[in-house]
Amino acid sequence: MAKKKRRGKETIVQCVACGARVPRNKAVLYEAPVTYSAENPEDSNDVIKSTIFQKRWYCISCAKHRGIFEKKKKMLERKRSHRR
Numbered sequence: 001m002a003k004k005k006r007r008g009k010e011t012i013v014q015c016v017a018c019g020a021r022v023p024r025n026k027a028v029l030y031e032a033p034v035t036y037s038a039e040n041p042e043d044s045n046d047v048i049k050s051t052i053f054q055k056r057w058y059c060i061s062c063a064k065h066r067g068i069f070e071k072k073k074k075m076l077e078r079k080r081s082h083r084r
């Protein structure tokens, strides 16, 4: 894929932690697993659970502060160490 040079048309995302508006290429995407559980109204014994991944954008400083960079690094390291 070729990189397109587009000036001034960066997609702006909002940091969920501090509310700063940052261009997408300078933000960090963190997918947080969110588990929902809801009772089935038709059958009260049946509880529906579903996990979705909520996409959250963080600016660089919030990502550093919250250790998202470290998590990503560790995940990569784990993948590497499992390779034999």
Ligand SMILES: [Zn+2]
Pocket (backbone or CB within 6 Å): 015, 016, 017, 018, 019, 020, 058, 059, 060, 061, 062, 063
């Ligand atoms: Zn932020």
